[in-house]
């Protein structure tokens with residue numbers, strides 16, 4: 831899916847890497863003639879590309895970004911205590927990932943735009959929640975689950 835560039839850094843070999851708002855990184859090397867990106871060499875060029883969208887395949891693979899850590903979890907919910915908000919379309923904040931842990935029973939997990947998928951979660955199948963992607967859950971039988979939230983330790987300090 832498309833994610834916005836929020837910053838840049840250089841890797842150990844001095845190649846430029848774009849930092850995306852999902853927490854993933856993507857190389858934006860200047861490699862003529864096939865990948866000419868002369869703009870990445872200059873500070874002004876990089877600044878101009880802040881906010882530009884890149885296709886993030888790591889989001890498509892539901893991989894929680896490197897270096898992320900859990901920082902908060904919800905109480906254990908059962909059928910009569912699931913907040914209404916979780917059962918209709920909602921999202922996490924920018925850069926915040928989640929893992930839905932089902933302890934018992936089965937939970938229907940629907941992911942909306944851009945994925946439009948639906949899976950059944952249980953003890954053996956966790957649900958990955960992507961930042962800013964609308965989703966909702968619905969109990970299928972007697973279910974108990976909690977949600978764990980992950981973000982980069984950098985923003986834990988802020």
Ligand SMILES: [Zn+2]
Pocket residue numbers: 833850852853854886887888889890
């Ligand atoms: Zn991503």
